[in-house]
Amino acid sequence: MLSSRAVAISQLVMGSFDPETRWRDPNLARLPSMPDPDRESIVLCMDELLFPFCGPDDVLYSRCKIDPALQTYLNGLGFSFRARYRFDLNDEEELLPEQDVFKRCMFRLALDQGANDGLADRELHAAALSPYAITADTAAYLQAAGRSHPLPDLETVVRVNSKIYSHRLLATIGEKRYGTETSSASEMEEVGTILLKDGPYLVKDPFGVSGKGNLLIDNATMQRRIADHLRKQEANGLRSHFLLEPLLSKEIDFSSHWFIRASGEIDFISVQRMMNHQQNYGGSIQAYETLIRVLEDAGYFGVMESALRLLSDDGYRGFVCFDSMLLKDGEVVPIVEINARKSMGLINAYVDKVWEQYDLAGWLTFLSIGLPEGFVFERLLRALSESGLLLAVPGGYGIMPLSSNTVMVNELLSRRRMAEGSQGRRGIPKGRLYVSVVGRDDEHRGELMRGLRQLLSDLSVRVYN
Amino acid sequence: MYEKIVDILCSIKEDQPELRQSLSPEMNLNNDIGLDSLQMIQFMLKVEEQLNVVIDYDQFDYEHLQSIHTFIAFLNRCQPQEQPLYEDVKQ
Numbered sequence: 001m002l003s004s005r006a007v008a009i010s011q012l013v014m015g016s017f018d019p020e021t022r023w024r025d026p027n028l029a030r031l032p033s034m035p036d037p038d039r040e041s042i043v044l045c046m047d048e049l050l051f052p053f054c055g056p057d058d059v060l061y062s063r064c065k066i067d068p069a070l071q072t073y074l075n076g077l078g079f080s081f082r083a084r085y086r087f088d089l090n091d092e093e094e095l096l097p098e099q100d101v102f103k104r105c106m107f108r109l110a111l112d113q114g115a116n117d118g119l120a121d122r123e124l125h126a127a128a129l130s131p132y133a134i135t136a137d138t139a140a141y142l143q144a145a146g147r148s149h150p151l152p153d154l155e156t157v158v159r160v161n162s163k164i165y166s167h168r169l170l171a172t173i174g175e176k177r178y179g180t181e182t183s184s185a186s187e188m189e190e191v192g193t194i195l196l197k198d199g200p201y202l203v204k205d206p207f208g209v210s211g212k213g214n215l216l217i218d219n220a221t222m223q224r225r226i227a228d229h230l231r232k233q234e235a236n237g238l239r240s241h242f243l244l245e246p247l248l249s250k251e252i253d254f255s256s257h258w259f260i261r262a263s264g265e266i267d268f269i270s271v272q273r274m275m276n277h278q279q280n281y282g283g284s285i286q287a288y289e290t291l292i293r294v295l296e297d298a299g300y301f302g303v304m305e306s307a308l309r310l311l312s313d314d315g316y317r318g319f320v321c322f323d324s325m326l327l328k329d330g331e332v333v334p335i336v337e338i339n340a341r342k343s344m345g346l347i348n349a350y351v352d353k354v355w356e357q358y359d360l361a362g363w364l365t366f367l368s369i370g371l372p373e374g375f376v377f378e379r380l381l382r383a384l385s386e387s388g389l390l391l392a393v394p395g396g397y398g399i400m401p402l403s404s405n406t407v408m409v410n411e412l413l414s415r416r417r418m419a420e421g422s423q424g425r426r427g428i429p430k431g432r433l434y435v436s437v438v439g440r441d442d443e444h445r446g447e448l449m450r451g452l453r454q455l456l457s458d459l460s461v462r463v464y465n
Numbered sequence: 466m467y468e469k470i471v472d473i474l475c476s477i478k479e480d481q482p483e484l485r486q487s488l489s490p491e492m493n494l495n496n497d498i499g500l501d502s503l504q505m506i507q508f509m510l511k512v513e514e515q516l517n518v519v520i521d522y523d524q525f526d527y528e529h530l531q532s533i534h535t536f537i538a539f540l541n542r543c544q545p546q547e548q549p550l551y552e553d554v555k556q
Binding site: 031032033034036039214215216219221222225226229368370427428430462464465 | 493495496497498499501502503505506507509510511513514519522525527
């Protein structure tokens with residue numbers, strides 16, 4: 001499952017996009033949530049989005065086989081990488097993985113696969129590991145490879161990724177804090193009642209992620225309902241630990257991206273503007289100079305340096321993303337949360353490294369979609385090409401699809417399960433189409449996205465966002 | 466109850482003003498309207514609050530979202546909240 005070019009692999013890029021789920025203490029009480037298996041499968045297939053971190057001699061090791069048409073297309077645009085995968089959902093000869101196997105962390109899957117794959121794995125083990133995020137299975141994978149990589153230990157990674165850590169870090173560096181830590185349902189209700197007097201507030205799980213683990217409370221009834229839900233769990237021995245923050249009057253969401261080297265030296269990578277909707281991630285684009293100047297004037301980069309020094313002192317090495325906000329009154333909130341891992345904004349910054357030589361920048365965004373029966377990924381690529389919307393040549397304008405399995409995974413799983421007889425009805429399999437939109441300006445990018453929506457509608461694909 | 470649910474859906478999907486016209490009792494809350502996970506939980510909490518019911522999240526199944534009708538039938542089987550939401554509401 002690895003192309004057989006006899007070239008040493010310099011870097012192995014891989015990881016699981018739901019590390020927060022794996023980092024979270026199982027003894028902590030949870031906010032109410034709706035299990036959504038479709039979403040889970042999509043997130044598990046987001047590892048395809050890591051290709052911008054690869055060079056021609058690097059391997060992207062993904063959960064599912066990247067659609068060959070997409071890989072050929074990406075290679076043609078200057079994104080060269082070698083592909084390795086764990087599952088080929090299109091291969092009907094191969095049994096469908098059990099759900100609990102499919103969900104395993106990518107490092108665990110690689111470890112299992114490595115046991116049956118001697119030669120290719122020796123090649124892989126010699127490569128430097130570039131993880132999306134470090135999980136418990138990363139250490140096991142490295143240990144099996146018999147190599148020591150300069151990666152921080154799991155305990156440090158978990159600690160610095162918690163919202164509680166970033167909340168306390170703000171106090172350490174003398175910055176204003178908006179949040180209040182609460183350690184029980186009663187305390188949450190008590191603090192919440194005070195916050196509600198001034199307006200809605202957010203309850204944040206220490207390891208909550210976009211669209212999961214954060215809740216907006218806007219009235220006492222809802223607050224009581226959440227508190228009851230937590231009390232029920234406390235009665236079963238779980239601990240409540242949440243951060244409560246007033247819903248701030250936000251103008252812009254943005255993130256800054258950094259790298260802490262093994263030596264402790266710090267590299268600045270990028271500032272990305274985030275297009276969020278409510279509490280959900282909606283896309284990233286390189287920040288304009290005007291925003292950078294506002295941040296410089298506000299002393300933002302000095303705060304980042306202090307925070308990065310602390311992260312470094314605490315033993316963290318690797319990529320760091322600070323989520324931040326600019327409020328309507330001009331105030332900068334420097335740290336909303338810390339993501340000590342790779343991130344969507346970072347992926348966009350790395351895609352832009354390829355566009356830079358043409359003096360272009362892309363907008364990374366996605367559409368939540370529902371697929372019609374019989375849909376195949378190649379059909380989308382072909383339709384984009386025929387419509388003239390596809391970014392066809394390096395340095396051109398257009399839409400570049402970034403991943404195939406986030407679009408197709410639920411369609412493929414439901415098609416296969418129905419054939420096996422383990423699923424009765426097809427429903428409408430959900431997917432996410434991640435794209436880089438390269439346009440002259442905001443207006444042109446908007447025009448390209450409208451074109452994409454129309455094209456999807458013509459293909460009988462539903463768009464939900 | 467249907468109107469209440471439509472109102473809640475429209476407030477959750479505030480960026481889709483055309484939604485109200487397209488809704489019908491047969492619509493699938495998951496496949497036709499496509500609430501994401503955050504919107505789904507906000508929707509459920511609003512339903513609990515405004516329709517005075519308690520939803521057991523541990524037992525909830527996406528089958529109940531097959532249509533707004535199905536969802537209403539499910540809500541009718543849910544236990545009412547212990548306390549009235551408003552002082553003038555009679556249990």
